[in-house]
Amino acid sequence: MSQLEVATILQSLTELAASRLEKFDVFTSIPSTNTFLMSQPPPAVGQYRVAIADEQTAGRGRQSRRWISEPGAGLYLSVSYTFGPALRAPGGLTLATGVGVAGALESLDVTGIRLKWPNDIIALDGKLGGILTEMRSGASDGVTVVTGVGLNLEIPEHFDLGAESSWAPRAVGLRALVADPPGRERIAGALLESLCAAFVRFEQDGLESFLDEWSRRDWLQGKAVTVDLPDRQVTGTAAGVGNDGSLLVSTADGRVSVISGTIVTAGLAEQGQ
Numbered sequence: 001m002s003q004l005e006v007a008t009i010l011q012s013l014t015e016l017a018a019s020r021l022e023k024f025d026v027f028t029s030i031p032s033t034n035t036f037l038m039s040q041p042p043p044a045v046g047q048y049r050v051a052i053a054d055e056q057t058a059g060r061g062r063q064s065r066r067w068i069s070e071p072g073a074g075l076y077l078s079v080s081y082t083f084g085p086a087l088r089a090p091g092g093l094t095l096a097t098g099v100g101v102a103g104a105l106e107s108l109d110v111t112g113i114r115l116k117w118p119n120d121i122i123a124l125d126g127k128l129g130g131i132l133t134e135m136r137s138g139a140s141d142g143v144t145v146v147t148g149v150g151l152n153l154e155i156p157e158h159f160d161l162g163a164e165s166s167w168a169p170r171a172v173g174l175r176a177l178v179a180d181p182p183g184r185e186r187i188a189g190a191l192l193e194s195l196c197a198a199f200v201r202f203e204q205d206g207l208e209s210f211l212d213e214w215s216r217r218d219w220l221q222g223k224a225v226t227v228d229l230p231d232r233q234v235t236g237t238a239a240g241v242g243n244d245g246s247l248l249v250s251t252a253d254g255r256v257s258v259i260s261g262t263i264v265t266a267g268l269a270e271q272g273q
Contacts, residue, residue, distance in 0.1 A: 003028050004052055005185055012189030017196040022047040031058035033078035034148040038136050040080065042144035048081040048196060052188060056150075073155070073173075074129075075184055077191060078148040080136075081199045087143045091259070092207030092245030094119050094133045097147050099213045100198030101131065104190040108182045110174065114219035116263070117238075117247045121151070122219045126172035128152055149191060153181070207245055215240060220266060225249060227261040234258060238266070 004026050010018065022043040030036055033051040035058070043049045053076045083090070101121055102113040114122040121129035129151040136144045154173040174181045182190075201209060215221070220238035227234045227249060236251035247258040 003054065004188065008185040009189045009192070012186065013193055016200070017193045020047050020196055021050065021192075023049045025049075025051045027051070027053040029053065029055040029057060032056050032148075033076055034132055034134060034146050037078050037080040037146045038134060042136065042142075043080055043082050045082045045084055045142040048079050048199070050077065050079055050192065052077045074153050075151045075187055075191075076148070077150075077188060078146055079192070079195055079199075080144060080146045081196075082142040082144045083199070083203050084142055087203060088206050089244060090135065090143060090145065092210075093145060093147070093202060094131055095214055095241065095245050096198050096202045096207055096210045097131050097133065097149070097195065099210045099217070100194040101129070101149055101151075101191065102217055103198075103213075104187075104194035107190050107194070108186060110177055110181075112177060113217060115214060115217045116219045116266075117241060118245070120219075123172045123177055125219075126170040128172045128174070128177075147195065149195075151187070153184070208243055211241065211243070220247070220263070223266050225263055226265040227258050228264050229258065229261045233264075234261070 006024055006026050010021075010024070013021070025036070027033075030051070030053045033053050033056065036051050037049060040049065056076050095115075095118060098115045098119065098121065102115060105113050112123050113128070116122050119131040119133070120127055121131070129149065132148040134146045136146055152171055152173040154175045155171050198210075218240060221240055223238050225236065225238045227247070234249050234251060234256050236249040236256065239248040239250045239255065242248055242257055244259070247261070249256045249258060
């Protein structure tokens with residue numbers, strides 16, 4: 001598969017996204033776009049850098065899980081953005097990014113996109129993609145966050161979701177959703193446009209401004225879930241997300257707010273729960 005054409009991507013950007021772009025790197029193959037940007041100088045406040053690749057040989061998901069990234073099978077894009085020093089509650093940025101990714105795909109007439117707390121893109125009850133958000137040091141006048149987005153375009157034979165298969169029995173590619181999917185440059189351009197707008201909005205208005213859009217796409221809402229925490233498991237029914245980005249779980253002992261945890265099972269809620 002040929003390398004992505006940067007000029008085509010840049011031509012699709014509006015003034016908001018184009019004026020804030022500081023640097024754009026494209027790779028045929030790279031260990032990890034997130035790792036690359038974490039090693040680069042942070043962009044200036046209000047600016048962003050991009051790394052995009054056809055293949056990642058050491059892609060990472062949440063909690064250091066391996067993200068399978070075969071050549072040509074997906075789109076792997078990371079953005080390093082520097083917020084001002086007064087950034088509020090950066091922990092909710094992953095959820096805001098999810099809303100941005102869903103909006104980008106919907107702008108390309110890809111429908112049926114759902115979001116699973118905290119960082120998965122869902123379609124047809126399978127995993128279409130994932131998000132990895134990492135804070136980095138080195139920006140003395142701001143807060144730099146590197147956000148990686150991986151999307152499955154087509155699913156290779158014998159694809160294995162590995163450790164995440166307990167909640168997502170299969171992976172889904174974009175080609176399963178639309179008969180004639182948009183080209184990778186169009187997808188990349190839409191993602192950059194939407195992510196840049198989401199970062200600006202998040203800095204100005206916080207996570208609260210994204211919660212209604214998240215709730216409309218919340219794949220876990222009403223499902224029976226088991227969440228692994230460092231010291232225990234929580235089992236109950238997913239009841240949305242809080243203003244701080246936490247997962248709300250209704251249990252027999254009351255509502256629990258999960259700031260950081262791993263969904264190990266997710267299914268239909270038991271009747272009456």
